[in-house]
Amino acid sequence: MGPVRDANPTARILLAERQRRDVHVVVNAATSADGKLSSRRREQIAISGPEDFDRVDRIRADSDAVMVGVGTVLADDPSLTLDDAERRERRTENGWSPNPARVVADSRARTPTDARVLDDEATTYVLTGADAPDERIDALRAAGAEIVPTSSERVDLDAAVEQLEAAGIDRLMVEGGGELIFSLFSAGLVDELSVFVGSTIIGGRDAPTLADGEGFVEEFPALALEDVERLDDGVVLTWSA
Numbered sequence: 001m002g003p004v005r006d007a008n009p010t011a012r013i014l015l016a017e018r019q020r021r022d023v024h025v026v027v028n029a030a031t032s033a034d035g036k037l038s039s040r041r042r043e044q045i046a047i048s049g050p051e052d053f054d055r056v057d058r059i060r061a062d063s064d065a066v067m068v069g070v071g072t073v074l075a076d077d078p079s080l081t082l083d084d085a086e087r088r089e090r091r092t093e094n095g096w097s098p099n100p101a102r103v104v105a106d107s108r109a110r111t112p113t114d115a116r117v118l119d120d121e122a123t124t125y126v127l128t129g130a131d132a133p134d135e136r137i138d139a140l141r142a143a144g145a146e147i148v149p150t151s152s153e154r155v156d157l158d159a160a161v162e163q164l165e166a167a168g169i170d171r172l173m174v175e176g177g178g179e180l181i182f183s184l185f186s187a188g189l190v191d192e193l194s195v196f197v198g199s200t201i202i203g204g205r206d207a208p209t210l211a212d213g214e215g216f217v218e219e220f221p222a223l224a225l226e227d228v229e230r231l232d233d234g235v236v237l238t239w240s241a
């Protein structure tokens with residue numbers, strides 16, 4: 001335990017939470033210079049470039065699963081699979097699935113059945129909350145999703161991560177968005193944060209930021225800066241949590 005953690009009681013609580021889990025959680029995102037993930041219209045903006053997308057692909061390749069919130073599925077319809085065929089091959093040679101599994105935090109099971117995360121390229125876990133309608137759950141199961149139910153209104157992330165761990169997921173990459181990232185920090189589940197900060201201003205008080213949710217008000221998770229790297233037209237900052 002480092003000196004920053006010793007000095008911060010919240011961080012001590014977070015650390016205690018995290019030690020119960022062996023899953024290593026890596027959060028990765030790209031923000032504008034003013035900390036936004038996308039525009040206020042929630043439309044994807046080209047914040048980074050090819051070098052950063054390759055870095056993202058590399059982290060995906062090293063992960064057992066890649067997670068997003070349903071807000072990101074609805075806004076971006078991401079595939080969350082590997083672009084680089086050699087990385088898929090290398091995973092197969094190591095006895096892994098060609099693509100990491102995909103995980104969607106989706107309290108009310110709103111993921112569209114034709115979403116790209118439900119194609120046949122990888123196993124997809126949809127984490128649901130207590131109020132998810134049965135017919136939506138049935139529809140998602142029929143579309144191939146593995147449902148991971150939790151018993152709170154929003155997905156109970158701690159309980160869900162425990163179930164993912166039981167399914168063999170040891171290294172979990174999280175690609176956003178801001179609501180999910182805040183909740184993961186709030187639950188003390190984040191081990192590492194990497195952010196590409198690009199050379200553009202998006203602005204807008206309603207544009208999603210790296211960590212949205214309700215926000216911390218008194219005690220704040222402390223991070224330790226581990227690395228700074230120039231990439232594309234920006235910089236990648238890596239912290240441990």
Ligand SMILES: NC(=O)c1ccc[n+]([C@@H]2O[C@H](COP(=O)([O-])OP(=O)(O)OC[C@H]3O[C@@H](n4cnc5c(N)ncnc54)[C@H](O)[C@@H]3O)[C@@H](O)[C@H]2O)c1
Pocket residue numbers: 028029030031036037038039041042043044047068069070071072073075076105106107108154155156157175176177178179180181183208212
């Ligand atoms: N630049 C980037 O790196 C990047 C990455 C991902 C997403 N984005 C952008 O972020 C936006 C989407 O972010 P967002 O914050 O609206 O959505 P999000 O992806 O964080 O999803 C939030 C939703 O997840 C569900 N959820 C279930 N359990 C939850 C929990 N415990 N805590 C929080 N959410 C929970 C809820 O339905 C909630 O509305 C889009 O505009 C997308 O383009 C950008």
Ligand SMILES: Nc1nc(=O)c(N)c(NC[C@H](O)[C@H](O)[C@H](O)COP(=O)(O)O)[nH]1
Pocket residue numbers: 029030044045046047048049052053056068072076077078079080081175196
């Ligand atoms: N690294 C990065 N640079 C950006 O400039 C940008 N806008 C994103 N945004 C993340 C995005 O919101 C998606 O969730 C996934 O990057 C899409 O993933 P796919 O390629 O479809 O698998 N990510």
